[in-house]
Amino acid sequence: MRSPTVDVSGGRKRPKDRKAQIAQVAAELFCARGYHGVGLEEIAAAVGISAPAVYRHFENKYAILVFATRGLVDSALTATSRPPEEDGWATLEDQLEALARLATTHRDTSGLYQWEWRYLTPEHRAEFGDDLTTLLRRLATPLSAARPALTPADAAALARAALSIFGSLGTHRAAIAKTRAEQALRQAAYAVLHDEPPTPAVAPARRAADPGLRSGSRREIVLAESIQLFREHGYHAVNIEDIGAAAGINASSVYRYFPGKANLLAAAFYRASERVSEATATALAGATNDVEALHRMIESYVDLTFERSDLVSVYLAENNNLPESDRHELRKVQRLHVEEWVRLLGAVRPDLPTPEVRVLVHAAINLVTDLSRWVRFDRGTGMDRHLVRLMTTVLGLS
Structure with a gap:
C-alpha cells in the first residue's frame, strides 16, 4: 500500500508518515547489520531521499534508534492492551495470539529488543525497561489468574520466557508461512507458561570473567x-x-x-x-x-x-x-x-x-x-x- 502524501514545494509529494518510514527502514538496517554498521547515508538511500532530508525529521542517528525502539515497544503495548473482558482481564490466549501476530509483523525489527537496546543511554534504557515491565505484567496477570498457585515472581519469570520465544523469530531468516509461524510460537509459549515455575533467581550482576x-x-x-x-x-x-x-x-x-x-x-x-x-x-x-x-x-x-x-x-x-x-x-x-x-x-x-x-x-x-x-x-x-x-x-x- 502506498503511503499517504501531501503537497510540498515544486509540486513534489512527500509521504505523511515519512518520519515513521525512515525509522522503519533504519530499524531493519540496524537489526541486519548492527547499529554502528549503518550510516545515515545508507538509511537515506534505502528510503529514497537525501541525507540532509533525514535531518528534517531526526537530529542524528541515535534519535532514529530511540524513535524506532519506542515504536517497537509501543506496538507491543498496543497489541496487548485489549479492552478488559467481563472478568476484568484479557485472556491468556488473547495475549498469546496478539504477541504471535506481533512477532511475525515485526520480525525484521525485533532485534532492537534482542541486542540493539545496549546502545541506548541509561535514561532511555530505563524507559525501555519500564515498558518491558508493563508488557510482562500484561502476560503475567492472566497467567496468574489461570494458575493461582504461582507466585508473582514465578509468573513474571515464565512470562519473560514466553516473550523470548516470540522474540526468537527475529534471530533467524528461516522461511515459514506467517500463519504457521504464529501457530508454532503460540503453542510453544503456551506450553512454557504451563510448565513448572523456575527456582528463584537474582537480577543480573557484573559477572566475573570466564x-x-x-x-x-x-x-x-x-x-x-x-x-x-x-x-x-x-x-x-x-x-x-x-x-x-x-x-x-x-x-x-x-x-x-x-x-x-x-x-x-x-x-x-x-x-x-x-x-x-x-x-x-x-x-x-x-x-x-x-x-x-x-x-x-x-x-x-x-x-x-x-x-x-x-x-x-x-x-x-x-x-x-x-x-x-x-x-x-x-x-x-x-x-x-x-x-x-x-x-x-x-x-x-x-x-x-x-x-x-x-x-x-x-x-x-x-x-x-x-x-x-x-x-x-x-x-x-x-x-x-x-x-x-x-x-x-x-x-x-x-
Whole structure:
C-alpha cells in the first residue's frame, strides 16, 4: 500500500508518515547489520531521499534508534492492551495470539529488543525497561489468574520466557508461512507458561570473567576481559583502552597479543565455535538414539551457556562486526550447528514440518541465551535444570 502524501514545494509529494518510514527502514538496517554498521547515508538511500532530508525529521542517528525502539515497544503495548473482558482481564490466549501476530509483523525489527537496546543511554534504557515491565505484567496477570498457585515472581519469570520465544523469530531468516509461524510460537509459549515455575533467581550482576579463559596466559586474560566487555556494552562501545584497563595492563600492551579489536572479536568467535563443536560432538558420541542425542544436546547447550555465558552471548550478537574474512566461515559453522538440532528434532518428531522444526529450534536456543541477559547464571539457584526443562518443553519433548 502506498503511503499517504501531501503537497510540498515544486509540486513534489512527500509521504505523511515519512518520519515513521525512515525509522522503519533504519530499524531493519540496524537489526541486519548492527547499529554502528549503518550510516545515515545508507538509511537515506534505502528510503529514497537525501541525507540532509533525514535531518528534517531526526537530529542524528541515535534519535532514529530511540524513535524506532519506542515504536517497537509501543506496538507491543498496543497489541496487548485489549479492552478488559467481563472478568476484568484479557485472556491468556488473547495475549498469546496478539504477541504471535506481533512477532511475525515485526520480525525484521525485533532485534532492537534482542541486542540493539545496549546502545541506548541509561535514561532511555530505563524507559525501555519500564515498558518491558508493563508488557510482562500484561502476560503475567492472566497467567496468574489461570494458575493461582504461582507466585508473582514465578509468573513474571515464565512470562519473560514466553516473550523470548516470540522474540526468537527475529534471530533467524528461516522461511515459514506467517500463519504457521504464529501457530508454532503460540503453542510453544503456551506450553512454557504451563510448565513448572523456575527456582528463584537474582537480577543480573557484573559477572566475573570466564574462569576457563582467565586461568592462563596474559593473552587469555585479555581475551576473557574483552569478551565480557563486548557482551555488556556491545562491540562498538568498547575500545582498546577499556580492554587494557580491565586486564590490568596499558592499552599499548594489548597490541602485543592482538593486532586490533577486530582480531579480539574474531578470536572470541573461533573460541566459541570450538566450544560449541566440542560440546555437540561429545553429546552425539554418547547417544544411542536420536531421542537421547537431542536430550544430551539440550543438556550440553545449557551447560555451555552456564560455563561460558559471556562467550555464547557475544557469539550470537556480534556476527555483523566480524572481519569479512572470518564472517562467512563462522556463519557457516553456526548454520551447521543449528542444522544438527533441526536434523535431530525432525527425526524425533517426524510429523512436524521442517519449517516448524527450525522455528522451534531457534526458539529453544534463544530462550536460554535471552534469559541469560536477565538472570545470573548460578548453578546454586537451580536455573540450569529449569532451562533444560524449558528447552525440552519448547521442542515438544516433555
